[in-house]
Amino acid sequence: MATVPSAPPYNRARSTIHFTPRRAASFTRAHAHPITDIASGWTECVALVVRDGALIAEALTRLRKSIPFPLRGLDTDNGSEFLNETIIAYCQEKAIEFTRSRPYKKNDQAWVEQKNGSVVRRFVGYRRLEGLAAVGILARLYAAVRLFVNFFQPSFKLASKQRIGARMAKRYHSSATPSARLLESEAIFAEVKDKLRTVAVSLDPLRLLDEIRKMQHHLAELAAGQVPTVLAVRDQELENFLKSLSTAWKSGEVRPTHRDTPKPMHDWRTRVDPFEAAWPLICRWLESEPDRTAKEIFQRLQAEQPGIFPQGQIRTLQRRIQEWRTTQASRLILAEPDAAGIAAPNVAVATW
Template sequence: MRMSMQSRREYLNTMRTRYRQARSRSEKSQILDELQKTLGYARKYAIATLNVPPKETRRRQRRTRPLRYQAAMPVIQVVWEALDYPCAERLHPVLVRTAEQLARHGEICLTPEVSDELRQISRATLARRMAKWDRPRAKHVPADKRPVARLQSEIPVERYNWDESRPGALEIDLVEHNGGSSSGHYAYTLSVVDIVTGYSRRLAVLGRGQAGIAKALERILTEWPYPVWGIHSDNGSEFISAHLIRFTKAHGLSFTRSRPYKKNDNAHVEQKNRFLVRDIVGYGRYDTPEQVAWLNTVYAWLDVYANACLPLRKVVSKKWEGSHVRKKYDVARTPLQRALDAGIICAEDREHWERWADSLNPLQLHRQLTTLLEQGPDVVNLAVPPTPGPMSVRHKAFATVGS
């Protein structure tokens, strides 16, 4: 059975006493044999251990002389408080000067004795005395009492079902354009996508202030072609804001957020960020109003091209086969065509949208996008893309948003 440390100490103290009282060499040898057998010590180590006096006889004698610098301690504490509780290394060089300054203002009284002690005390002594003082700590604000916690509590953590069938379920996200350096002010792209139809929009803004992002989202929804019922974002501070909460409540929209560190909860918009943002404008830095205007011109043409011309397939079923997922897709259609086929656009507006889509030249749109990207943000005369038609064919519920 293994002996505890406390039992080992008690046993060694007993054996030390016996060893010191032994009169003959053979008696000491027997004690060493017993110690070796009991504790497994080597012979030389056992001898060295038994020759060490018990701890009770090795206690240091307590200091009897009085502590120095007692008269200066109250003054030092006042100086310490006045300088916001610094460490001894910061306090010691300015101790005398600060004390004299406080004395001139009547905060403390400096006697010759106190002044001498302030000049004589060493930095090490000062540190030892200060270690016993209670240092006031910053007031801890519980996580559930912080402003962001209140906002998060109003936005439930959910995610759309992968087979969601009601058009108008939007995912939103930001793409930053900092060129690899997060210093300074630079542009962001607000990306919005409907997970059911695949209809998407993009808008560039300078900075990611909450008010600016909320205004950009309102502008996008103003031009959305059919009713929207839900908005889903990640946990970025630009989205967890009172501006978006007020907006969604005013228009009766469902506002949810992803689980922390779960990017797949926003999988649809993340995929669009690569396909329709990074692959188009790249990873360069855009940080001027002129560059933001160029980005928005590119997005204006790109939104028309992606929504009315580019066919996309949508997953209609998933089946697990071991560790793999086998997916089935429907027939490829454009996002606008999916919205028209879903019957969420009224008959009058449907006719306008169909005529507008038929009037487009996909090759001309592709050429225009290529020209804009080749010219870069230094281009002066920016071409205006074909608009989807009058405001009457856009979603009436957002026609006055931001006005």
């Protein structure tokens, strides 16, 4: 692996697939390719339909125009979307130093691996996304995420670490956003820094967050099999979003892509009821002798029908009888006096 220079930009890239492994793979599933700069932490994400070298090369061409520094080096994992003649020829043509990590050594990609959790999975989630519509919404989501993360999300960078016995003492630099690190870097031209300051002043983090939430909502609809309608941002919707921020915590998870899908109530049996045929007889016994315990009922049932009910089924009968008694008690409490055959006392109703 090539030596990583201390000054930006030296970028690392890898591929992330938005799908659930339990389901069959699809040719049109969405892929995310995060690229991060080691020195500043500047992160870009690209959404692609397929993992193809030509598409990766096209994405690199667009990224070189959007990132605020020249691309000098690219270090990737061993995926076939990176290790192919197209990407190697592209890097040679553009004078980009191309290196790869060691096989089965994912810590070689630690800078970009952590972005899978802090950026890709945090904003997109783990649901299955496939089709051109999903890629289009992902592209719009990443367009807002790149600005939100690079200009408004500070992070720590490790300054030094020292082993003291069995403990590892780590020291970190002060937290800063990727754009702030670029502004402090001497390797960035003054014109680029002026442009970064201009972009930072023009951005509104609340508008970006509103756009992110809308795209997450559309992705959640796509994952659920619905057809989303992507609407333009309107000031009225933004005002409603701002008003909801103070009470959003009461609703639990605010990211639509991370909300749990409600599961249907389990109201069906998975095993044959061993007392189904004998239950009418058991009910008659309980109605005539309600003080009998479930154990006594079970012993009587074994005596009258020997060889049918093994001893291990007594707990099942106890639960069934408990449910029956609870139901009967609820009926007596909630029933009308006339329906229960009890005359209501003639008591005047007090009015306050």
